[in-house]
């Protein structure tokens with residue numbers, strides 16, 4: 001037998017040896033910081049269930065951006081809250097909506113920063129569902145045209161990557177076609193491909209004011225019990241033109257991240273979602289865990305599972321720590 005010829009503890013003796021044989025190297029390069037944009041001026045509302053996260057008007061967002069850029073975080077993901085909601089979510093594709101304005105402002109000051117925009121209707125519809133209703137059901141195909149229009153308005157404003165999170169079938173292709181027909185063939189698509197119907201989105205719905213007014217999202221987001229279906233979803237999105245695919249949430253779905261990484265040849269993103277963030281913050285506030293340590297352990301686990309890109313509300317905190325070390 002191997003023992004005692006091979007002793008795994010030999011490489012654990014000193015920090016320098018541990019450092020040398022480390023298999024996963026979490027880096028600032030892979031972090032994306034999600035942000036919430038509001039109409040108006042001078043707005044910086046704290047989100048109660050997500051300490052450290054705010055809703056910003058564009059002017060205050062630009063103050064926040066300075067810190068993001070200084071920390072060399074390579075990209076941001078923008079969500080918008082409209083002035084008014086309606087049945088059709090029409091403000092989602094308003095030329096001067098908060099997201100469109102924010103994209104223009106960021107691109108003007110920081111042309112090199114990667115700007116990703118979330119494409120969905122739930123923040124914009126009066127009923128809070130991610131698509132258009134027919135009766136009490138979310139109608140897939142009529143939603144596709146609006147999603148394509150939203151994507152196009154983001155690309156026109158200068159977004160680098162369009163990220164549809166609605167989970168309608170066929171939306172990647174609808175968006176790809178609209179972008180290409182309008183000369184935005186260089187705008188990339190990050191598809192929320194394996195997006196599960198999850199309790200971990202709770203705090204986000206406060207931040208984005210996007211809770212469904214009736215029912216839930218089970219008829220369009222994935223069932224948490226499924227793994228094969230995630231593979232089919234990713235395959236479809238890649239066929240339809242996705243440049244990068246996402247698994248969401250991250251922590252309870254690390255197995256899915258690993259499968260997608262192993263089975264497909266596209267960069268894989270994972271979304272460390274609002275509930276995952278809030279749990280850490282709440283436990284840390286009670287003195288029950290060491291926040292920094294747990295944050296780094298969680299982000300490392302997501303990278304180790306196979307995520308190339310990690311979307312996380314911890315991006316600034318993690319970047320600060322990682323840069324301090326390098």
Ligand code: PBG
Pocket residue numbers: 118120122130165166200201202203204205210272273274275
């Ligand atoms: C919009 C959307 C959601 C999230 C990202 N895009 C919420 C939802 O599907 O209800 C969740 C992000 C988070 O929890 O941090 N469809």
